Every structure is written in structure tokens, then in C-alpha cells.
């Protein structure tokens with residue numbers, strides 16, 4: 536093995552990716568050109584969703600999704616506490632209040648029972664954002680059923696789950712298909728399964744929402760057709776005429792990034808198989824160790840695994856020691872995630888405190904994500920396993 540440095544996640548860029556980027560750099564369009572639609576079409580092909588709107592990041596995608604649904608002051612949005620900040624911040628950025636429902640201790644995703652409890656005991660939220668944690672699909676059909684009962688919209692945060700599938704009533708669906716949600720989002724950060732450098736996408740089957748997302752992505756601007764202002768007819772204006780119909784911003788992604796994204800997408804099947812193989816190897820190595828709790832089984836079977844989160848039964852001291860000692864062995868793990876509501880912004884603003892979501896807190900206290908990425912070599916996986924076993 537070369538000089539050891541194993542991080543928890545890493546992109547895999549190959550020659551064909553580089554060629555696509557170079558060709559785009561030499562083309563007429565660096566942004567708002569043909570690579571945008573090409574990448575959007577490929578995402579629709581993959582997921583089966585009717586529309587894809589690509590944008591500058593997964594964070595931008597969540598923000599756009601909440602804007603498109605009209606989330607505003609006085610609204611409440613619910614998400615999983617076991618996620619990255621962006622899953623909640625999108626609600627706050629629209630002026631709403633982010634609140635949290637606990638996770639299921641097995642799937643580590645939002646617990647539909649906890650969501651049902653919330654809806655029974657509080658006024659219903661306007662939007663719910665389940666997160667496909669580590670690549671494991673959240674229970675979207677159950678959450679959609681609650682959405683119909685209580686009248687909320689659903690945005691699937693599939694930042695971890697491109698290429699994952701789930702089965703409902705005998706039929707298999709891709710994460711991001713929006714078969715059971717109004718909208719879904721992906722992230723193409725380099726830590727994710729495929730990357731654009733930075734990038735994101737919003738998926739939907741609703742054309743009205745898709746049109747609104749495209750408008751908001753570009754400052755809320757509308758060029759013909761259907762301009763409503765009489766001003767468009769005067770001599771003062773001409774074919775250059777545009778109108779702003781809503782408050783948007785620049786959420787655009789470049790053609791260079793989308794060329795990379797389209798090329799990476801052609802590798803998704805291989806990346807998924809390699810990731811599953813690593814998950815399987817970790818599972819086999821650790822399965823009889825009762826000091827560890829392994830990730831849900833779906834991760835090796837139907838998911839395209841993004842993370843490999845293990846839990847140390849002995850708790851946070853063991854986790855901290857092993858995190859530090861793995862770093863001494865040049866294995867750089869991560870912890871996903873500190874329950875979002877314990878962040879000072881949320882804790883101070885809403886008096887959220889410890890005990891609010893006990894399952895997410897217990898999980899956080901003992902979790903560690905071991906290295907997982909498609910290019911992780913077999914001897915590196917063996918080295919991680921051997922080191923973890925020794926340190927335990």
C-alpha cells in the first residue's frame with residue numbers, strides 16, 4: 536500500500552470524465568448551455584421522474600424546493616434530526632420554522648410513527664423532508680399516506696441515495712423518482728456517490744412545480760411566452776424583454792459541472808456495485824461482534840450505500856477513542872450526524888434541548904462512519920477492518 540491516508544469519502548474521477556469537462560470548456564457554453572438539459576434528461580432516465588432541475592448544490596436544491604412549495608413565515612417544516620444542516624435550514628431560509636421528528640433506531644431514517652404522533656399532537660406541518668440516511672430509503676409510502684391525511688407536502692432528501700431503490704406493493708422505485716413525494720433532491724458534492732464538484736438537482740413529476748423551480752433558479756425571471764405585463768407591447772420593449780414574477784436568485788450550475796455529472800452518471804452502476812461489495816465485506820467482518828451495531832441490512836441489498844455507519848455499544852467514550860486512534864493509523868472517519876436541533880442556532884431560537892429525539896441522540900452518541908467510496912481498494916478495506924478490530 537502507498538503512503539496511507541484513508542478518508543471516509545472520496546470522489547473517483549476517470550479519463551472519460553476529464554475529457555467531457557475539457558470538451559465543454561472548449562465549447563460555446565460554460566453555463567446555461569446544452570449540458571444542463573443533457574444532465575437533467577439523464578437524471579430523469581435514471582429515476583423515472585418526469586422533470587429534473589439541476590442547480591448549484593444540494594443545499595440550493597432544498598432551498599428551491601421549499602420556495603417552489605411556497606414555504607413562508609408561519610409555516611412549519613419537519614425533517615430528520617439525523618441529517619446535515621441543509622435539510623432543516625431550507626425551511627428557515629424561507630421564513631418557516633424547522634422542527635424535528637425522531638428516527639427509527641433500525642433504519643436511522645425518520646420514523647413514520649413519530650411523524651404520525653407529531654401530527655396528532657400539533658398543528659400539521661406544511662412540508663415534511665424525510666432523509667434517505669446513508670443511502671437507505673426513508674419509508675416514503677408511509678410518509679406520503681400521512682401527507683394525504685394531514686395535508687402536507689413531501690420533499691425526499693435523497694442527497695445520500697442516488698441509485699438506491701425501494702419496493703412498495705411489489706413494485707420497485709428509484710429514490711428520487713417522486714413516486715411517493717412531491718419533490719426530491721440530490722447532491723453532487725464530492726463526498727457523494729457521483730459528483731459535479733458542487734451541484735444538486737430537484738426532481739418532480741409536477742410540471743407546474745418544475746416550471747416554477749426553473750424560474751426561481753434564475754432570479755424569478757420569465758422571458759416569453761405568457762408575459763402578463765402590457766409593457767411588453769410598447770415601443771420601448773422588444774425581443775429582449777423579460778419580467779421578474781417571483782423573488783429568486785442565481786441557483787444555476789455550470790455546463791462544465793453538468794458535463795462531469797453526466798459522465799459520472801454513466802459510472803453509477805459500477806460505483807454502486809463496488810460500494811455494496813465493501814459494505815458486504817464490512818458486514819461479514821463485524822457481524823459476530825456484539826460490541827458493534829451494524830447499519831441496516833438494506834444498505835447491502837437495495838441501497839446504493841453512501842455511508843457505512845457503525846455504532847459502538849459501549850457508547851461515546853469508546854467512539855471517541857476509536858475515532859482518534861483510527862486517525863493515528865491514518866484512517867480518517869466521520870460522525871454523521873449531531874442532531875440538528877442541538878445546534879446553537881436551533882437550540883437558542885426554539886429552546887430545543889436534549890431529550891427531544893432520544894433515538895437520534897442515542898445513535899449520535901455511539902456512531903462512526905467508516906471509510907466507504909467506490910475507489911477504496913481491497914487492501915485498504917482489509918486494513919480498516921484489521922485496525923478497528925485491534926482497537927476494539
Ligand SMILES: Cc1ncc(COP(=O)(O)O)c(C=O)c1O
Pocket residue numbers: 592593594595618619621622666692694695722723724734735
Ligand atoms: C442529507 C443531506 N442533505 C443535503 C445536503 C446538502 O448538499 P450540498 O453539500 O450539495 O449542498 C447534504 C450534504 O452533505 C446532505 O448530506
